[in-house]
Amino acid sequence: MASEKSSNDQYWLKSGIINVMQNFTSVLFGFGGFYLMVRMLDKHSFGVWTLFVATTTIFEMVRSGLIQNALIKYLSFSESSEHNKILSASFALCGGLTLLCILINLVIAHYLGQIWKSEEIVPLFMLYSVVYLFSGILSQFHWMEQANFRFNGIFVTNFVKQGVFFIYLVICFFFKIKINLIELVYIQALALLLSIMVEYFFVKDLLNFAFQVTTEWVKKLLNYGKYAFGTSIGSILSSTIDQMMLGSLLSPAASGAFNIAVRIMNLVDIPTNAIAVIVFPQSARRLATDGEAAIKYLYEKSVGTILAVLIPALLFLFLFPDFVVSFIAGDKYEETVPILKVTVLYCLLIPFGRQCGTILDSIGRPKINFMLVMLNAVINLGLNYILISRIGVMGAAYATLISNIVSFTIAQTILNRILKVNTLNTFIYAYRFYPEFFMKYIKPRLT
Template identity: 55%
Template sequence: MEVKSKDHYWIKSGIINVLQNFSGVFFGFAGFYILVRVLSKQDFGVWTLFMSATTILEAIRSGLIQNALVKYLSSAEKSEHPVIISASTVISILVTGVSIIAIIAFAPYLSSVWESPQLINLLYIYILVFACSGILTQFNAVEQANLKFNGIFINNLIRQSSFFGFVLVCYLADFQVKLVYLVWVQLCSVAVSTIVAYGFVRENLKFSFSMDKPWLGKLFGYGKYSFGTSVSSLLSGTVDQMMLGALLSPAASGAFNIAVRITNLIDIPGNAIAVVVFPQSSRRMEEEGKGAIKYLYEKSVGTTLALVLPGVLFLYFFSDFVIHFIAGEKYVDSIPLLHVTLLYCLLIPYGRQFGTILDSIGKTRVTFLVVVGTTVINLGLNYLLIVKYGVMGAAYATLISNVVGFIVAQAILKREVDVSLWNTIIYLFRFYPEFFEKYIIPVWKRRQGRVDHSQK
């Protein structure tokens, strides 16, 4: 009975998170598909830089708050939940306040560096979005910690589909899309999503009016490394676009962003599996020890690779067609960029699950140092190679830094939980016959049985 319950959790949670990530990538990609057609190369580049900056701000708060809250709520007694949630909320309010001050202070500087005067206004309006999304982040973390994902899926769907809906209507009605309108739509969508999220989480959202300093210390102590990891990881993925905007032009940043967005399409399984693995690995570490963590890492990486490999091969061999179909003739320079970004896509599952597993066993400081080191290497290589090779230099720099990070991460995982790189390859190739045997054959037999029955 317990085994069936665990299987039910993995199947249900996995399906919900795959759907959530698919919907996120789909709506994000569909919106991007329209934006590259209705915006000039300059405006699209400015929007890319704006999204890079605001995504980092969200990652700063999420890194400090979300993983720590999920970890401790998922493993603590119910009686401690109000104290943990209250302490986390205090930290969230403080981080949000500091981040808003940073936006006000640095918006003019970023606008000057990227030669984008309209960026100041966009960032100032985004302050309202950021304040509202902080509440939403808390609600989603509490729900995830309680191993529930329905509300997260629905409120994310609302947030993403409403933004896409606005862009689509503007495109069909031939209405001029201004960047400032897009930020106001973000505010409306996140406000509605927050209200919906509250309806799902209110039963588990309990606060304590007495402040517990030990829990504040615990959450911040764990969160500071998780925060550093999240921000460094995100910087590693966006620093190339930011440096292209500063060293070349916003248009160059936009061209590189197209290759990155296409590769994001095949990263849906990795995101979904990471969300499911994290709360489970925290519990299983407490109950079963490092042996269970080793299996979780190898199995999750192998499964993710099996799911992304067909997409990588398709995009690599049909990249010309894909770029022309998605972005049009004016972004033909994104084709060689896509070839390089696809190569490091195969390393992403290893890196993502490395962070998930080490965070769950309390080694957040190690994850932090690895990611920071990789980001520093990426930053240095981007500067050197962009100056020498232009836009392609950004792709080469990111590929090299990902290879270095992969080698270091595997050495650490071997030492900590004795993972085997070879086992991930075994699980990769086992996935296809197992999937066929467990899901395709039973469906075929049921259909065959219905056919035989109807003939009788």
């Protein structure tokens, strides 16, 4: 029993460190690239790039939402004799969905250019079809690693992918090379191609399977993934609809100003993303072995840990928004300061929603998670249209805050009924986090 507990602790510590490093470097490269781009691009061009990235992120989420969680869940505790069929079905679905999304992308490119009054965005979407094909291959490899509780390759290849893009921006910045948006998409394609080549060496032992596409496993993955698919769409719409509506109702520049606040908040979202990656395969396995009581503890403990890390950072951002915005984006984005203060408030609720979705998916309740996320998306969409039309950019911030409060209240009520989750316990675990971390990991190394 002690050996099992020690092994579990090692899993969490090792996986946690790798995933925190991965998310830290991801946000660091993303933030570093943003820091350079916001200084090299004018407001309109930066807004166009913001809208392009927001849209292409939806395509990425469509694919991962339909396949990722289903693949990880079934590979985590299915018989090894079924793994060939599961992997074959996931590869087939990934390929088919990739081609479908590329077709949709090509069809809507000109329409989006018209409603956002930016024809220069059209060739970006056209070239993105190649990028999307490469990212599909890399994503499939990453999901296979995650399902086998391996994260090293994911960390290395994400580092390569984002590092190449960042290095290009650094070269352009210091040598004063004028950047063209279409060139940035070419660099994305190159970075992904290099990442695929590197990732192959991490997953080649997992690729030794007979390709057997069966209707049974395609249906199983689709039946499980359809709710996660809808959840992903709702989730990404909730996080990007404000920027898209700002682009259509006001201007790409307004979308860019709002995006700056979102980028700043990404810096404090590292632990949320890292722990979500670890919790999903663990919760799927612990449900089968320890029952729902273990899942209740897993949710409360993981949210508490995230809050312990987030609260100091959020407090600093709320008290000194002028300094943060000026330091990060310069003096031409003063309108971002009040947006950031509102953004900080709803960022405190994000760990509850993110872990709620992870837990519901892992215990076989993806339909509930889907309904919660879609409700949030609908409320967010309606409020954004009303408030942006009436009060401008700040309307997007208030709309997202209100929709997150409503979703938080409903989600906590559902978790209480299903798993007897007590929201107060998350704050208790947050309070206990620092002394526990010190006693378990710091003090033994000091003695």
